[in-house]
Amino acid sequence: MQPWDGIEEFIATAETESFSRAATRLGVSTSHISREVARLEDRLSVRLLYRTTRRVSLTDAGRLFLERCRRLVEEREEMFAAVSEQDGAARGHLRLTCSIAYGERFIVPLVNRFLADHPQMSVSIDLTNRVVDLVGEGFDLAVRIGASLGDSRLIAVRLAQRERYLCAAPAYLAAHGVPAGLDDLARHACLLGTAEFWQFQAGGRLVEFKPRGSWRCNSGFAVLDAARQGLGLCQLPDFYVEPDLASGALVSLLEPHRPPAEGIWAVYPHRRHLSPKVARLVDYLKAHVGQA
Structure with missing residues (x-):
């Protein structure tokens, strides 16, 4: 058993409050998630999650452990990024979400043009009018219009405005x-x-x-x-x-x-090290959204 076994499964379960949603997020089976979290609890000799038929929730020990696990994972990802992306190139897979009409009309065409210049990147775009939990659902970036963040885990960069x-x-x-x-x-x-x-x-x-x-x-x-x-x-x-x-x-x-203009924002999870793939795309959108 490796020291990291169960950590990512636990984080995904805690953030989505569901074994099945955690499984979807990580691309594994629900039974794998449940098994790895249970093994992690056995290793720690403490219960991290309360389980019911409808949802799971954190125990006091689980809440404390979650914050420390998040810091460890962020530091690990920063270390990997600092080494693998030291040339500053945008590479890897990026998950983006935006509202349907605005995304179809403006954001998707701009992302397509961006990808043409960054062949080492791939992208998944989810167009939806619901407010996506970026951290809980594992998204790298959202484009939102006129919405207050209300979440200390997120950072917003103003791209443009609309009337x-x-x-x-x-x-x-x-x-x-x-x-x-x-x-x-x-x-x-x-x-x-x-x-x-x-x-x-x-x-x-x-x-x-x-x-x-x-x-x-x-x-x-x-x-x-x-x-x-x-x-x-x-x-x-x-x-x-x-x-x-x-x-x-x-x-x-x-x-x-006429009401005040609404801001158009690029929103992404707070990390001390912002990966080049997100930083480059945000810069590109900031330069071109207002001209679209």
Whole structure:
């Protein structure tokens, strides 16, 4: 038995709170994870995890052991990286996540161009609109929009920003009138997407409006099409609507109340040694996201 046996299995189980999710993360069987963690507990003569049919959780000893194991693994990875990446080249496999529409439109094409110049790298991209636990699910990098970190294990680098526009088609406005202020929104048909609230500025502060309407879809492009057809008002990010605003197919409304720009962030787990593959890609995105 080697000194490291069970350590990575224990960390993965503790961070995912599941033997099966830990197995998926490490690419092994659930029985392997359970067996290695049990052997580790036997070697230590202490219980590290509480087990139930639904989840596992840390004991007090397990919580203390987890923090020390994380430091050991980070130091080990830093040592390996310092030796194998001393030429500064980006190499190895990178796991990236981003929201679906923004990822498809901007991030994936940029990553593809980056990979063309870094043939020693491979990548897995998970496009999802849920907030991924980067540490727990083993991701190297996320691109997020307007979200607060709320996690001391993460670092965020600002890449660019985006605007949000309230807009409607000229035909809709001709039939229903142009809203003169935020109080007018309640009498208009609103096209509902994934956002529960629309945000605006008023009196130097951020205010929220809960849109109501008879049309809803979880696709921004579908919301855009409905707005083009004159079905109601929508609030969408700039990359959806700017071509239609420029052509006159849509009209921007309540400009003095447009909400503050949202930041676009590269987010990655905190490590003292940032690997070249992550550092190079973050630098590339920072240079090109705002131009996409």
